[in-house]
Amino acid sequence: MNKSELQQHDREHLLHPFTDFCDLGKQGTRVITSAEGAYITDIDGHKMLDGMSGLWCCNLGYSRKEISDAIYKQLNTLPFYNSFFQCTTIPSIELADALAEVTPAHMNNVFFTGSGSEANDTNLRLIRRYWDLNERPEKRIVISRKNGYHGSTIAGASLGGMSGMHKQFQALDYIEHIQQPYWFGEGGDMSPEEFGVYAARCLDEKIQELGPEKVAAFIAEPIQGAGGVIIPPETYWPEVKKVLDQYEDILLVMDEVIFGFGRTGEWFGADYYGMQPDLMTFAKAVTNGYFPLGGTMISDRVADVVKARGGEFTHGYTYSAHPAACMAGLATINILRNEKIIENVRDNTAPYLAKRWAELAEHPIVGEARSLGLVGALELVKDKGSRARFDDKCSAGGICRDMSIRNGLVMRATGDTMIIAPPLIITNAQVDELVEKARRALDDTAKALA
Numbered sequence: 001m002n003k004s005e006l007q008q009h010d011r012e013h014l015l016h017p018f019t020d021f022c023d024l025g026k027q028g029t030r031v032i033t034s035a036e037g038a039y040i041t042d043i044d045g046h047k048m049l050d051g052m053s054g055l056w057c058c059n060l061g062y063s064r065k066e067i068s069d070a071i072y073k074q075l076n077t078l079p080f081y082n083s084f085f086q087c088t089t090i091p092s093i094e095l096a097d098a099l100a101e102v103t104p105a106h107m108n109n110v111f112f113t114g115s116g117s118e119a120n121d122t123n124l125r126l127i128r129r130y131w132d133l134n135e136r137p138e139k140r141i142v143i144s145r146k147n148g149y150h151g152s153t154i155a156g157a158s159l160g161g162m163s164g165m166h167k168q169f170q171a172l173d174y175i176e177h178i179q180q181p182y183w184f185g186e187g188g189d190m191s192p193e194e195f196g197v198y199a200a201r202c203l204d205e206k207i208q209e210l211g212p213e214k215v216a217a218f219i220a221e222p223i224q225g226a227g228g229v230i231i232p233p234e235t236y237w238p239e240v241k242k243v244l245d246q247y248e249d250i251l252l253v254m255d256e257v258i259f260g261f262g263r264t265g266e267w268f269g270a271d272y273y274g275m276q277p278d279l280m281t282f283a284k285a286v287t288n289g290y291f292p293l294g295g296t297m298i299s300d301r302v303a304d305v306v307k308a309r310g311g312e313f314t315h316g317y318t319y320s321a322h323p324a325a326c327m328a329g330l331a332t333i334n335i336l337r338n339e340k341i342i343e344n345v346r347d348n349t350a351p352y353l354a355k356r357w358a359e360l361a362e363h364p365i366v367g368e369a370r371s372l373g374l375v376g377a378l379e380l381v382k383d384k385g386s387r388a389r390f391d392d393k394c395s396a397g398g399i400c401r402d403m404s405i406r407n408g409l410v411m412r413a414t415g416d417t418m419i420i421a422p423p424l425i426i427t428n429a430q431v432d433e434l435v436e437k438a439r440r441a442l443d444d445t446a447k448a449l450a
């Protein structure tokens with residue numbers, strides 16, 4: 001099939017995630033045909049620097065034969081076996097071991113799933129099981145944050161705080177959403193430090209309102225990814241820690257689906273912020289995007305209860321601990337360790353990106369340029385002083401994304417916030433290329449909006 005035939009068949013038979021199907025029909029899809037290192041190429045031969053690592057998952061880029069070989073080899077040895085009914089496989093044991101090593105010291109058990117959404121479903125099941133076994137069945141409510149993202153199953157989308165998603169289904173009724181730590185958008189006249197404390201105190205307020213005896217857990221991403229790379233003010237996590245320390249019996253779930261496996265320059269966001277979560281969701285980068293795999297890491301505190309007290313945990317997925325997925329995970333972790341990829345992000349690439357990215361704040365349509373580790377965001381504004389946007393339809397973001405792609409850089413738009421999460425293997429020269437292409441996209445966007 002040629003390009004237009006492919007687009008026609010795509011339109012006729014394929015429903016895409018998070019897509020306006022009418023829009024898709026009008027524009028035609030971009031057909032991505034190959035990828036190498038940090039670049040992807042479409043069917044027209046247009047090569048783009050992938051500033052989003054696929055969908056936050058191809059952290060080692062697209063050319064890691066060690067991972068595809070490991071998958072291939074496993075598929076030819078034992079392509080599938082389940083871990084139900086007292087069975088296990090060697091790759092699943094080895095990956096569980098490796099995860100216990102690279103995650104925080106107090107987390108030594110894993111429950112495998114097929115995706116991040118499923119892992120958050122598992123978290124809800126584990127939370128309930130934990131409090132039931134502790135004879136605290138009244139602890140049922142999970143507190144989450146507005147504009148958080150925790151996946152797209154009913155549980156994942158209920159935990160998430162995306163209002164556009166909530167409008168299209170009936171969310172679970174035992175999840176409560178609080179203020180997000182989005183200073184640029186919602187901080188008003190407060191300083192970032194003040195606002196960070198304020199947003200964390202909202203957790204305390206909600207716990208008081210609901211009654212601490214009813215609150216089972218608090219779930220949050222270390223940094224909101226899909227919500228627009230919302231890096232909380234430095235005061236936020238220390239204050240959340242204070243709030244939770246006050247109660248002791250509210251579980252902390254950190255959803256590390258984006259920030260796990262090195263994106264902050266530490267193995268996990270929990271390491272970066274010095275937090276001790278009870279459960280930690282992972283997916284995406286665990287296999288470098290080469291094979292679907294997710295899971296949740298379980299703290300000793302929770303494992304001691306759910307493992308020791310007996311009785312069947314009536315939960316699991318056919319593809320929990322899929323052997324080929326586990327081999328992909330092992331190969332990925334081996335590369336991260338052997339090549340000191342995460343240390344290089346921390347000591348080299350992240351500081352370099354921070355310096356270069358910050359220069360974009362000078363651009364006339366940029367209200368804020370923020371970054372941490374290997375994520376960054378640009379807030380597009382019409383007026384820097386008042387942080388006023390161009391319009392309420394977020395057209396600036398859409399234009400800037402299209403201009404960026406035309407200039408050979410994949411940036412994503414979340415409303416009028418442009419976001420990047422380049423592969424961890426990006427070189428400083430490629431960071432220069434990324435910033436120059438982003439600057440050109442901003443120039444073109446300013447022209448188009450003028």
Ligand SMILES: *Cc1c(COP(=O)(O)O)cnc(C)c1O
Nearest residue numbers: 115116117149150151255257283
């Ligand atoms: C992507 C994402 C998920 C959902 O993962 P899927 O594999 O798409 O189900 C959950 N949480 C966060 C923070 C994510 O970014």
